[in-house]
Amino acid sequence: MISISVPNENTALNISSLISEYGDSLFRMCFLYLKDIHLAEDAVQDTFLKVYKSYPQFKGNSEVKTWIMRIAINVCKNYLRSTWWKHVDVAESLNDIPADAGIEGITDNTLVLEIMKLSPKYKEVILLFYYQEMTIKEISLALNIPDSTVSIRLKRARERLKLNLEGWYYDE
């Protein structure tokens, strides 16, 4: 059963708390999706702009998070569609972002690079499931595709990652 929350229409949108709660993770997700830090920044800004402007029309048919993710994924898709698209060296793109030396355990870019290399339809399910920690049902609402399609894409995306991350990847 889908968890549905209905926002109080009399309550003004607290954009500040939404940015604080989802901003950084959206920024990172958009970067992995678009493979370009500047486009990702623009995409997050567009996402919150749309959230701010269309909140009065938000019917509460899904969790706010699902709604925001749906907007973000659509913004990213539009960026891919509306701009010419260049071949991006994902390693170079990731290399532009310095890793935080203070964080232990991250010694290579393997997983992040492999996720960036996935095609958009596999990348989006991986990012929403693993990174945004959404359920299959929530992802189906966010992407407007059937649950079964989400499951199949997730399975195929996992297989691709498993193939490319041999020796690194493990099953649950």
Next chain:
Amino acid sequence: MNKRDSIKNIIDSRLSNLKLNDEFESKVLSKANKPKTIKKPLAIAVAVCLFIMLTIPVMATAIPSFTALVSLLSSEVALMLQPIESVSEDNGIKMEVVAAMNDDETAVAYVTMQDLTGDRVDQTISLDIFSITGASMFTNEVIAYDEKTKTATIRLLANGGRKLNGKKVALRVNSFLSGQHKYNEVETGVDLTGIHKNVETIPLDMNNIPGGGGMLFETLKSKSTIQILKTDKMDITLPGIDFVHISNIGFVDGLLHVQLKWSETSINDHGYVYLTDASGNIIYPSNVSFGTDESGNTKFGNQYEEDIFDINSGQLGEFKLKGYFVTYSGYIQGNWETTFRIEAVAKSKQADCNIDLGNLKINSVSISPLGVSILGDNKGNRPDDIDISVIMADGSVQEFNSTTTYTDRGNFTRKYMPNSPLAIENVKEVIINGVIVKFN
């Protein structure tokens, strides 16, 4: 910890520096609260365009930076310029996009960088991380420097765009270099006759390197993995240079490899070694860049450059190994960004065609003051045997001084740019491999 937590943690850890800045919310709110633009009927829009075109000279006199720029350029170029005058200031440095000109694939922006507090901007300034949204290939060159105001005027060329005309674009600069010093004809002192043919090598994944170049590069790239010299087997210092040294030399698969290692503090220093004989003939290398991990295995990075020569070992006695290196004393970071709409002052002309060049099918040719573009579908290798002539109405043949090729998912664009704006009304025809495409 399950896999879900693990993947989330890895992404968050690796991208921990990707955070929205404090101004993000105010940017969103300010955009959200901007008054809506009212769409005007086409007739009004055309009238506005005409007004803008006709009043450019008047506007120009009212914009000192634009006037100053025009004084630096030829009248043909000045006529093509759209005044922008958009300023961004950060870290005590002011960036101004003074003017721009464009067509659908190419944008040229004239940008000034001025140090308001010190001497970080000089005549050797080179933009490091910079972009114009919607384009992919960038070059920049200083066209003027005013010592009194510490202002450099830079011509920024962006290529590889699609339908750029009329688009709102963001010009961003995140870092630049200055204080350039060039080292020419550096004597390495290496005795080339003593170079070993049996050397230890390590594999390099050509799909995981930041770049490379030269005549051999495509061949090397096609091998996916190549052997290069094991790192740090030598330490040959170069006279008067402390930012790079030769870390190994040897023959690998019949090619002479010279490995350069940049110092850890080196940012954007660059250069190469080359071979020269008594007659002054020079052989330039191909090159690949790479890094190494703690175990000495290659990985993505820029710490090393391997310069590779296709030369027979028997010939080496005739040559000397010399170097050319460039270093910068200044590396300045900041966040300079302005957004503006680029509108071509002169329209482009396009002609459809159907020219089959094997891997490439050319389906249209467009001409604009910035150059001639051929567009088509490319399957397989990029063609390099396109013979193009642009015939003017008076029978003369237009010359071009640069060519840029861009392929995106099979869509092929090659742009030929002239020295000065092309008078498109005088272009009679474009001849591509013998096929005539008429314009007038």
